[in-house]
Amino acid sequence: MNTLTVLPDSGAFARAAALLKSGELVAMPTETVYGLAADACSSQAVRRIFEAKGRPQDNPLIVHIAGMEMLDQVWQRITPQARALAEAFWPGALTIILPRARQLADEVCAGLPTAAVRWPDHPVAQKLIEAAGVPLAAPSANRSGSPSPTTAQAVQQDLAGRIPLILDGGACAVGVESTVVSLAEAEPLLLRPGQIACEQLSAVLGCRVRLSPAVLHQLEQGQAAPSPGMKYRHYSPRAKLILVKGSAQAYAAYVNQQLEQGVFALCFDEMRAVLQGSCVCYGPQTQPAQQARQLFAALRTLDAQGAQLAYVQCPDCRGIGLAVYNRLLRAAGFQVLEL
Ligand code: TXA
Ligand code: MG
Numbered sequence: 001m002n003t004l005t006v007l008p009d010s011g012a013f014a015r016a017a018a019l020l021k022s023g024e025l026v027a028m029p030t031e032t033v034y035g036l037a038a039d040a041c042s043s044q045a046v047r048r049i050f051e052a053k054g055r056p057q058d059n060p061l062i063v064h065i066a067g068m069e070m071l072d073q074v075w076q077r078i079t080p081q082a083r084a085l086a087e088a089f090w091p092g093a094l095t096i097i098l099p100r101a102r103q104l105a106d107e108v109c110a111g112l113p114t115a116a117v118r119w120p121d122h123p124v125a126q127k128l129i130e131a132a133g134v135p136l137a138a139p140s141a142n143r144s145g146s147p148s149p150t151t152a153q154a155v156q157q158d159l160a161g162r163i164p165l166i167l168d169g170g171a172c173a174v175g176v177e178s179t180v181v182s183l184a185e186a187e188p189l190l191l192r193p194g195q196i197a198c199e200q201l202s203a204v205l206g207c208r209v210r211l212s213p214a215v216l217h218q219l220e221q222g223q224a225a226p227s228p229g230m231k232y233r234h235y236s237p238r239a240k241l242i243l244v245k246g247s248a249q250a251y252a253a254y255v256n257q258q259l260e261q262g263v264f265a266l267c268f269d270e271m272r273a274v275l276q277g278s279c280v281c282y283g284p285q286t287q288p289a290q291q292a293r294q295l296f297a298a299l300r301t302l303d304a305q306g307a308q309l310a311y312v313q314c315p316d317c318r319g320i321g322l323a324v325y326n327r328l329l330r331a332a333g334f335q336v337l338e339l
Pocket of ligand 1 (some may be wrong): 059141177
C-alpha cells in the first residue's frame with residue numbers, strides 16, 4: 001500500500017472522510033500526538049487499527065468526538081462529574097472513561113464495559129471527525145511499543161506501507177498523550193498523567209482524584225492492570241534507557257565517566273555544554289511544557305543516531321512534568337539509578 005502524506009486542504013478532508021466511510025484508516029494530527037483514526041462504530045475498520053499498529057487485542061482505544069451531541073453514541077449516559085470535566089477541559093487533552101454505549105464496535109473497548117472518550121482541541125482532528133460524521137477510534141499513530149509520533153514524518157517512519165493517508169498538521173503542541181481519568185469507579189482514578197494535572201481535575205470535581213499506583217510503579221507479576229495499556233512496553237526507543245535521579249552536578253559527573261561509543265545522554269539543554277560525549281536534549285531544565293513537546297522526537301533521535309544506551313536526566317514531576325516522568329519511567333522499563 002502506498003502511504004500519502006498531504007496538507008489538510010479541502011480536497012484532503014474529502015478524501016480522508018471517504019476513506020474513513022469505506023472502513024479505511026487515516027492518521028490525523030491532534031494537539032497531543034498524532035492519532036490513527038477509524039470509524040469507531042465499525043468492527044472491521046477498528047480491527048485494521050490493531051493490525052497496522054501491531055497492537056495487542058486486549059488494549060482498548062480512545063474514541064474521539066467533536067461536540068457533546070456525539071456522546072450518545074459512545075457512553076450509556078453522561079454523569080454530572082463527566083459533564084463538569086467536559087465543560088472545564090473540552091476540547092482538550094483529557095480522556096474520560098465511563099460505561100460504553102452499544103453502538104461502539106466491541107473491539108474499541110477490547111471487551112471492557114467502559115469507553116475512553118476525548119474531544120481533541122485541534123482544528124484538523126475536529127474537521128475530520130465532522131466530515132466523517134461518526135466518532136473516531138484513534139490510538140497514537142505509532143507501531144505498538146515505539147515512541148508516540150508528534151510529526152507526520154514520525155507517522156511515516158512507523159506506518160508507511162500500512163495505511164493509505166496521513167494528514168500533515170505540523171508538530172503537535174502538547175507532545176505527550178492526554179490525561180486519562182476513569183469516572184467508572186467509586187472514586188475518580190487517574191490512569192495516565194498528561195497536560196491536565198490531577199489537581200486541576202480535583203479542583204473542578206471538588207473531590208479527591210486518586211493517582212493509580214501503576215503511574216509510578218511497575219505492576220507486580222500477575223497484578224491486574226487498571227488500564228490494559230499499563231501492561232505493555234511503551235514509548236521505547238531501541239536504545240536501552242536508564243533514568244538517573246540526582247543533582248545536575250552529580251548527573252554530569254556520573255555521565256561523563258560513562259560516555260563512550262554508543263552511550264548517550266538524554267538530558268536538558270543546559271547539559272550540552274557540560275557533557276563530553278554524545279547527547280540528545282529534550283528541552284530546558286525549568287520548562288516542562290517544552291520538555292513534553294520535545295520528548296518523543298528526542299527518543300526517536302536517539303535511535304536515528306545509533307544509541308545503544310542512554311542515561312536520562314530525570315525531569316521535575318510537577319504539572320505536565322509528571323507526564324514526562326511517567327513516559328520516561330516506562331521507556332526505561334522502570335530502571336532508575338539514584339545518585
Ligand atoms: O492523546 C491521546 O490520548 C492520543 C491521541 C491520539 O488522542 N491517543 C492515545 O491513545 O494516546 P492510545 O491508544 O495510545 O492510549 C490509550 C490508553 C491506553 O493505555 C489504553 O489502555 C487506555 O488508554 N484505555 C483506553 N480505553 C480504556 C478503558 N475503557 N479503560 C481503561 N483504560 C483504557
Ligand atoms: Mg499509544
